[in-house]
Amino acid sequence: MxxxxxxxxxxxxxxxxxxxxQNVRKLIRNIKLGKAVDTSDNTSQRWKNMIAIALGQSKMVVRPVAGFLHIVVYMGFIIINIEVLEIIxxxxxxxxxxxxFLGGFYSFLIGxxxxxxxxxxxxxxxFWVRRNVIKLRRFLNPEMAGWPKKDxxxxxxxxxxxxxxFLTMNAADYTLQQMEVAPYVKAGAFPVSQFIAPLFQDMSVSTIILWERTAWWLHIVGILFFLNYLYYSKHLHILLAFPNTYFGKVRPKGQFDNLEAVTKEVRLMMDPNADPFAAPDENAPPPEKFGAxxxxxxEWVQLLNAYTCTECGRCTSECPANLTGKKLSPRKIMMDTRDRLEEVGKNMDANKGVFVPDGKQLLGDYITHEELWACTSCNACVEACPISIDPLSIIMDMRQYLVMEQSAAPxxxxxxxxxxxxxGAPWPFNQMDRLNWSKES
Amino acid sequence: MENELKVPTMAELTAAGKQPEVLFWVGCAGSFDDRAKKITKAFVKILNKANISFAVLGTEESCTGDPAKRAGNEFLFQMQAVTNIEVLNAYEVKKIVTACPHCFNTLKNEYPGLGGNYEVVHHTQFLKHLLESGKISMEGGQFRGKRITFHDPCYLGRANNVYEAPRDLIRKLDAELVEMKSCKSRGLCCGAGGAQMFKEPEKGDKDINVKRTEQAMEIKPDIIAAGCPFCNTMMTDGVKSKEKEASIAVLDIAELIAQVEDL
Known part of the structure; x- marks a missing residue:
C-alpha cells in the first residue's frame, strides 16, 4: 500500500x-513535409546565433520593458526547473x-x-495587464481574435x-518544518513563502500536510499538463526558439535565394550548343513547381519558423504595410502557415499517414493575393523577430508561384x-538612351 | 552646368587598352529618372574632381533584375543577371560602385551565385573612402548647423548592415545629424521596395511615404538625406503632399557633397 x-x-x-x-513525433513529421534545404554551412555562426539570440535573449531587449519582463520569466522557467528534478x-x-543534504547550498537554491x-x-x-488592460495595439490585430488571444x-x-x-507548497512545508513533523526535515530557505506561512498557523498538522501534499501534486501535475499544452499553443517557442535561431538565415538579409531550377533553364536557353529541337527525355521527372x-x-526551416512563432507581433508592429492600414501582417503569414500545416497533419492522421488532397491550399484559402502584394520586402519583420523567423521568405516564395506558375501579377x-x-529597364525607355544623361545639362 | 561631364565608357577604355579602377553602375533610375539623373551627375562630378579612374557601361548596362526578382519573376531576374554578368566578366570588372542600394544588394549578394564575383560598394561607402584618403575635403560650409536626418534605405541598412558611412559623411558637413523615431535597423521603409515603386499600393489608410515623411517632420529637419533614388522620389512626394517643399529639401548624400565641394 x-x-x-x-x-x-x-x-x-x-x-x-x-x-x-507522440506530439513531438507529429511535429517533426509535419516539419519534414517541407522541402530539403542545406543548413550545413556557417556552423560556428549558427551556434553563435543560437547562444546570443535564444539563450542570451539579445533581441528581446530591443524593446526594454517587454524584454526585461520576458527575461525574468525565462530565468524563472530555466532555474526553477532544477527544482522539478528534485520533485520528480x-x-x-x-x-x-x-x-x-546539500545544506547551505540547498538553502541558497530554494531561496x-x-x-x-x-x-x-x-x-x-x-504581461496580463499589457494584453488586457493597456491593450497594446500589436495584441489586437484581427489575426489575434479567438483562440490566439485566449492562448x-x-x-x-x-x-x-x-x-x-510552488510557494504554497513551500509555505506549508516551512510551517511543518518549524513544528518538527516527520518527514519535514529542516531544509531550505524561504524568503518569500515565510510570509504565506502564517496562514497555516491555526491549522492542525494533518490539514497543513494536506495543503502541502495537494500543492505538491497539483504543481507537478500542472507542469506535466503545461508540457503537453505546448503542442497546441504558441508557447512551443520555449523549445523551438533554440533550433530556430540555429537554422535561421545566416546570409545578409537582402540576399534572396537564386532558384536552382530556374538557373538550369536559363543556362540551357543561353547555351549556343543546346539543341533547340531535342526531344524531351521521356523518363525525366515532372518539372518542379516554381514558388509555393x-x-x-x-522549405522545412520555414515550417519550423511557423511552429516557433509566439505571435508576439513585433514583426507586424514594424511592418510598413501594416502600419499604414494594409491587410498584410507578417505574423498572420506565420500563423496561417502553421494552421495550414496542422490541417495537413490532421488530414494525414486520418488517412493512415498519407495526405489526401482536400481542395485547399495555403495560398488563397489562408493567405490572400492582396496581402502578398502589399509587401515592400523591407525586412523590418525579419529584423524585429526576436527568434529569427523569416516571414518575408514565405511571401516571396508565394509571389514566385503567382508570377511564374499563374502569371497572376498585378x-x-x-x-x-x-x-x-x-x-532592360523597368520603364519604357530605349536602352540606347541609357547614357543620354551625360550629355544633358 | 558649364562643361560636359567626363563619363568614359568601358567600351572606350577597353578600345584604348585601359582598365578603370572602378565601374560606376548607374542603374535604371540613375539613367532615366529625371530626379535620379541629378544624383548620377553629382556623383560623377565628385569622381571627376577626385580624379578617380572609373567608367560606366553606358548602353551595355541593363536592369540588374532586382524589381523582377522581388516581384516573383525569378526567370526574368536570372536572364538579366546572366546577361549582365557576361558583360561584366568580359570587361574583367573587379570593383563596382553604385548609387542605388537595390543594384548594390543584387550585384553584391545575388550575382556571385550566378558567376558574377565583384567587390561591390555603395556610393556612400565609396565617398567616405574618398574623404578618408583625402581625395575630397568637404570643407565648404553650406550646411553648417543645418538639421539633416538620414533616411535609411532598406536595402542598404537592414539588408546589408551599412548604417554609418552615410552618417559619417553628414557629420563631416558640420551639420546637426538628427535621427527619426525609426532609424537604422528599425528604419521605416519609404514604400518603394519589393517592386512597389512600379505599382499602385494596396488599399490602406495611408501611403507609406506619407507616414515616413510625418516621422521626419516630427524632428523638424531642414534636409532629409537619402541614399537611394527610389527613397528620394518617395520622400520628395511625401514632402510635397505635406506642402513642405519650401522648408524641407530631399537630397542624396552625393548631392550634398557636390554642393560643399562647389561642383
Whole structure:
C-alpha cells in the first residue's frame, strides 16, 4: 500500500512524457513535409546565433520593458526547473526533499527559486495587464481574435498558478518544518513563502500536510499538463526558439535565394550548343513547381519558423504595410502557415499517414493575393523577430508561384516586367538612351 | 552646368587598352529618372574632381533584375543577371560602385551565385573612402548647423548592415545629424521596395511615404538625406503632399557633397 503514491506518480510521469513524445513525433513529421534545404554551412555562426539570440535573449531587449519582463520569466522557467528534478525524484522514490543534504547550498537554491517565483508572478501580472488592460495595439490585430488571444492569456494563468502552488507548497512545508513533523526535515530557505506561512498557523498538522501534499501534486501535475499544452499553443517557442535561431538565415538579409531550377533553364536557353529541337527525355521527372502555393512547397526551416512563432507581433508592429492600414501582417503569414500545416497533419492522421488532397491550399484559402502584394520586402519583420523567423521568405516564395506558375501579377508589375524584358529597364525607355544623361545639362 | 561631364565608357577604355579602377553602375533610375539623373551627375562630378579612374557601361548596362526578382519573376531576374554578368566578366570588372542600394544588394549578394564575383560598394561607402584618403575635403560650409536626418534605405541598412558611412559623411558637413523615431535597423521603409515603386499600393489608410515623411517632420529637419533614388522620389512626394517643399529639401548624400565641394 505504501508504494501507491510512487506508482501513481510514475504512471502520471510516464503518461505525460509519452503523450508529449507522440506530439513531438507529429511535429517533426509535419516539419519534414517541407522541402530539403542545406543548413550545413556557417556552423560556428549558427551556434553563435543560437547562444546570443535564444539563450542570451539579445533581441528581446530591443524593446526594454517587454524584454526585461520576458527575461525574468525565462530565468524563472530555466532555474526553477532544477527544482522539478528534485520533485520528480522525490515522487518516484517516495523521499522528501532529496537534495536537502546539500545544506547551505540547498538553502541558497530554494531561496533563489522563491525570489524568482515572486518575480515571475509580478512579470506575468504585468504581461496580463499589457494584453488586457493597456491593450497594446500589436495584441489586437484581427489575426489575434479567438483562440490566439485566449492562448496568450491561458499561458499567463498557468504560469501564475504554478508559481502560487510552488510557494504554497513551500509555505506549508516551512510551517511543518518549524513544528518538527516527520518527514519535514529542516531544509531550505524561504524568503518569500515565510510570509504565506502564517496562514497555516491555526491549522492542525494533518490539514497543513494536506495543503502541502495537494500543492505538491497539483504543481507537478500542472507542469506535466503545461508540457503537453505546448503542442497546441504558441508557447512551443520555449523549445523551438533554440533550433530556430540555429537554422535561421545566416546570409545578409537582402540576399534572396537564386532558384536552382530556374538557373538550369536559363543556362540551357543561353547555351549556343543546346539543341533547340531535342526531344524531351521521356523518363525525366515532372518539372518542379516554381514558388509555393502550399506548405509542402516551402522549405522545412520555414515550417519550423511557423511552429516557433509566439505571435508576439513585433514583426507586424514594424511592418510598413501594416502600419499604414494594409491587410498584410507578417505574423498572420506565420500563423496561417502553421494552421495550414496542422490541417495537413490532421488530414494525414486520418488517412493512415498519407495526405489526401482536400481542395485547399495555403495560398488563397489562408493567405490572400492582396496581402502578398502589399509587401515592400523591407525586412523590418525579419529584423524585429526576436527568434529569427523569416516571414518575408514565405511571401516571396508565394509571389514566385503567382508570377511564374499563374502569371497572376498585378498589371502594373506585368508592364514593369515587360519593359525589363524588352528594353532592360523597368520603364519604357530605349536602352540606347541609357547614357543620354551625360550629355544633358 | 558649364562643361560636359567626363563619363568614359568601358567600351572606350577597353578600345584604348585601359582598365578603370572602378565601374560606376548607374542603374535604371540613375539613367532615366529625371530626379535620379541629378544624383548620377553629382556623383560623377565628385569622381571627376577626385580624379578617380572609373567608367560606366553606358548602353551595355541593363536592369540588374532586382524589381523582377522581388516581384516573383525569378526567370526574368536570372536572364538579366546572366546577361549582365557576361558583360561584366568580359570587361574583367573587379570593383563596382553604385548609387542605388537595390543594384548594390543584387550585384553584391545575388550575382556571385550566378558567376558574377565583384567587390561591390555603395556610393556612400565609396565617398567616405574618398574623404578618408583625402581625395575630397568637404570643407565648404553650406550646411553648417543645418538639421539633416538620414533616411535609411532598406536595402542598404537592414539588408546589408551599412548604417554609418552615410552618417559619417553628414557629420563631416558640420551639420546637426538628427535621427527619426525609426532609424537604422528599425528604419521605416519609404514604400518603394519589393517592386512597389512600379505599382499602385494596396488599399490602406495611408501611403507609406506619407507616414515616413510625418516621422521626419516630427524632428523638424531642414534636409532629409537619402541614399537611394527610389527613397528620394518617395520622400520628395511625401514632402510635397505635406506642402513642405519650401522648408524641407530631399537630397542624396552625393548631392550634398557636390554642393560643399562647389561642383
Amino acid at each position: 505504501e508504494y501507491i503514491p510512487n506508482l501513481i506518480f510514475a504512471i502520471l510521469l510516464v503518461a505525460g512524457i509519452a503523450f508529449f513524445t 525524484l522525490d515522487g518516484l522514490l517516495g523521499t522528501h526533499r532529496l537534495f536537502a 533563489s527559486f522563491e525570489i524568482l517565483a515572486l518575480l515571475v508572478i509580478v512579470a506575468v501580472t504585468l 496568450g492569456n491561458l499561458i499567463l494563468y498557468i504560469e501564475l498558478v504554478l508559481m502560487v502552488l 502555393s502550399d506548405v509542402m512547397d516551402l 498589371s502594373d508589375l506585368n508592364n514593369m516586367m515587360g519593359n525589363i524584358e524588352n528594353n
